[in-house]
Every structure is written in structure tokens, then in C-alpha cells.
Amino acid sequence: MTSIPATVTNTTFTKSIIPGLDSLIIVASPRALIRPLGLLRLLQLASTCAAFSLVIYVGAWMGPMGSWCLFSWCFSFAMTLIVLAVEMAGLQRSLPLSWREFPITCACYAVLFCLSSSIIYPITYVRFMSYGYIRKCAVCAIIFSCISCVAYATEVTWTHSRPGDITGYMASKTGMLKVFESFVACIIFLFLNSPHLYTQEPVLQWCLSVYIICFILTMVVILLYLGKCTKILLIPLTTFLTGMTFLCVLLYTTAIVLWPLYKFSEGFHGVPNREMDSSCNYKHAHSVCVWDRQVAVAFLTGVNLVAYAADFMYTS
Template identity: 60%
Template sequence: MPVTVTRTTITTTTSSSSGLGSHTIVGSPRALTQPLGLLRLLQLLSTCVAFSLVASVNAWTGPMGDWSMFTWCFCFAVTLIILIVEVGGLQPRFPLSWRNFPITYACYAALFCLSTSIIYPTTYVQFQPHGRVRDHAIAATVFSCIAFVAYATEVAWTRARPGEITGYMATVPGLLKVLETFVACVIFAFLSDPGLYQHHRALEWCVAVYAICFILAAVAILLNLGDCTNALPISFPSFLSGLALLSVLLYATALVLWPLYQFDERYGGQPQRRKDRSCGSSHNYYICGWDRRLAIAILTAVNLLAYVADLVYSARLVFVRV
């Protein structure tokens, strides 16, 4: 019996810069006075002030401090590039798809700033004595929160609406891909200590799952940013559905194995935090082994939920009727 496959095709149209959800096509300084341009100026200002306050008093230490400084500097630099491209009307010469790049970056920047707004005060600010350094660190945290709100607002304004023709990265599945890769990056950061997983093959399998799923999601994002979806041997919606299904199955195994071998004494795990010697000291700039294991378990569950939602949305792109 023949099978007819009908799929929805996600494309994009070019519009003027008069609305919040559109991008500037003709370069003009007036682009900065549009609502989206003003929002990006706020992003630029808040990230610049954040890293300037911290750098002026050397208010960062350890890997968490490095993460915070990288976040503010990276977001400032890329936002500046986006403003230059739009003011100069250089979108046709930009090496990546302008249909997908700005919202993809805005989503990443929102997640980066959110994580920094939580990590920086909890691992640095609260341990500082009252004084100039602490005041600068608190002010930097406030501006980091402002940057997060600004980036999140851009994502909310420029994401695809029901029935709207747009780029894939502006849709819910596209934004979920960003979330999945970001959570995986945070998991990799917590896995920086090989001693967390090298003592058992089941835990090494979990690390392999995180890496495989991250690569697959990153490939999907890069295909859209490079406008290369037509190069696949199968339809892009079918590719997305298969990718999401595989990732759900892999993450389901990690969600079972990681907590089992990390917190169950029968499998060599440590169920109680107080028994972990690395968690005995209360010094800052450091996250102990037990807390890392717990954070990875929670992030694994978060990413599994994201992949399940991704599978549901991606499956709707492909309808098979017999």
C-alpha cells in the first residue's frame, strides 16, 4: 500500500526593520533607534558595564569567575558584531544565515547570562567582605541580570508565531536545540574532573551519551546556520525526528545509570554529601565532587525533558498517512 509523506517546510521571508520581530535589511544608523536596535544597545551596555566593573577591581577568581568574565566579554563582542552588520547592511555578506543567526545567538546569550547571574554571586560575591570589591561584584551581577532580561526579551519578540513563515531556529524545536547544547556544555564543565566517571564503564557510557547527543544537536544547528539542510540525503524534518528519538533513548539510559552508580552504595556510589571529604570545607570558588554529581544528575533530567519536547514538536513536522 503506498505511503504519502507530507511535511511542513520552514522558510523565511525578508521584511523591513519596523517591527520587533524583523531584522534590518538596508543598513542605516536609524536601525539603532528601532525597538530591536535599542534592545541590543541595552545588551551591549549591560555586558560592557558588567565585565568592566569586575575587571577594574580584579573581582574574579577560579573557573567560575573565568566563566563569568568569558560570558560578559563574549556576549558584548558578538552583540557589537550584530549591530555593526545591521547598521552597515552587511547581512548578505555575513557568512551565516541571517534568518537564523540572531535569534540563535540571543538564546545562547540569555542562557549564558542567566547561568552567570546565578553562579557568580553564589561562588564569589557572598564570600567577599564588605568593601569596594564586593560593591563592584554586586553591581556586575545586577547588570548581568539586566543583560539576561534583554536577551530573553529579544528571543520572545523574534521567535516564530503560529502560522508565521520563518527560519527553523526561531521555532520551538530550534530553540530547544539551543537549550540542549547549552545544558550539555554545562554538564561538560562539571565533568572536568575525570575522577567522577573513570572508575566505572557505566559512567563512561553516560559521558559518551552527553557527547554524542551534543554533537548531533550541534550538527542540526550548524546545518541551519549554514543553510545546508538540503544537503541531507533525507528530508530535514525526518532527520530531526530521528535525531530527537535517538537522543531521548540515549538520555533515558544516562538518567538511570548516572544516579545509580553515583549515589547507590551497592554500586560504589555515595548517597550522603557529608561523607564526601571534598565537601567538608566551605571555601569559595570550588564545587565539590558530590555537588558536581548531583548537578549532572539534575541537568541530565532537564535535557531529557528538552529532548522529549523536541521529539514531540519535530514529529509534528512529518505526517505519514497510509
């Protein structure tokens, strides 16, 4: 009996998760692009590409705020492109990364990046522009940024709703809080890009150190999970996570007291009213005045304190 050789032209491994969503593990198949998650990622690529392309085309991204928004769209586009390329080529097992954690981490960061750009860009940039062709392009970029934010949020929601035996750490509440905490720290650094905001007093330098230390600790946790390196710790992982979040709560508690005290109290050479800050008396495009920056840092410090407190309660 003569055997007939079989030819395998396409191989796809999928796992049904919820109606309308297939597993993220799709190996070397162009059909990955026509599945719900693939189509969603194509929308993410198209919207972020349109946003940064319009801004670059008309040159409407000068200054720290405009640069941040441009970086946000480019970063989100690049991460989505990497995820799609890896899945199309079937390289998930070849990378020194946990593919269960990497796509959801990228999606979580992209949601926050695109959301921040959708808010920061019109407030600090577009509203200062004169009506015309450039402003129309900038408004279109904002619309595409909002679309991409919704698309990334949809991916995060889909991934988070998967059964617990499939969902990785970064799709859990504590994992998403880690992403949020590190992102808020990045926004704080954005508003503290001028050294004179924290070099006046040693206490303010301490606040900056708090933001840096907590950011590094949080990123260490994220990288441990992405690199599948949690076993290298000399202490139990739960103990490390609990101790780290508790330390961050303590550090941020000092910052939430000291930063407003030294920035807004006249007894500590602070500026209590916005009208007293000369940099806020004029409308400057592409920038935020000093007093507004200080308020933003104080507010974001409180936001991160709440996030770390919630993280500690979930972890312990």
C-alpha cells in the same frame, strides 16, 4: 529638458512586524540604533560590557565558575556587537549565514549564558567574598547580568512572536529547544571539568560519551540551519531531526539511570549523603564540591532528557 540627478544618502529596508518592533533586516543605516530593537541591543551591549568590565577590573573571576561567568558575558557582548555591526554595514547578504536564524540564535544563547552567570556567580563566588569594594563591584556585575538577561529575553520574545511566514527555524519551539539542549550540555561539561568524576567506572565514561554525542548532534542541526546547509543531507530533513532527537532520548535515558546509580548508591561505590564527601565539609571559594557537582550533573541530565523528549514530540 534637463534632468536633475538624484542622490540617495541613506537606504533603509524595514518590514513592520508588530507594534513597536521593526524587522531585523536593516541595511546600512545608522537609524538602526534608534529603533526599538537597536536600542535594546545597545542596552545588551552596555550591560554585558559593564558586567565583565567590573569583574576584570577587580580580578573577581578566578576558578572555573568565575571563568565561566566571565566567558558568558564576553560571548554575549561579542555576538551582539557582531549583529549590530553587520546590520549597520548592511552585510547581511554578503555573509555565508542565514541572517533570519543568526540573531535569534545568538539572543537565545545570550539569555541562557547571562541567566546562568546571574545564578552561578553569586552562589559559587560572591557569597565567599568579604565585604568591601571588590564585593560591591561583583554585586554590581550581577545586577548588570540580570539586566542583560532581561534585555536578551525581550528580544527573543519579540522575534518569537512574529508571524510564522517570517519566523525562521531557530525562533520556533524546536529551534529554541536545540539551543537549550546544547547549552545544558555545556553546563554539564562545566561541572565535569575534573576527570576523576567520570574515570572511576566505564559506565561513567559512557555517560560522558552520551553528553558529548548528543551535544555534537544538536550542534550539527544548529549549524546546518545557520549555514543554510540543510539540503546537503542525504535523507529528508524531518526524518533526520526525528531520528536524531529519538536517539538522544534513548541515550539520555541510559544516563539518567546509570549516573545516579553509580554516584549515589553504596552498592556501586557511590556516596549517598553529602556529609560523607570530605570535599563538602569546608567552604571553598570559586569552586563546587564533588558531591554537589554530581547532583548538578544528575539534575541537568534529567532536564535535558525532558527537553529532548519535548523536542521529539514537536518534531515527529
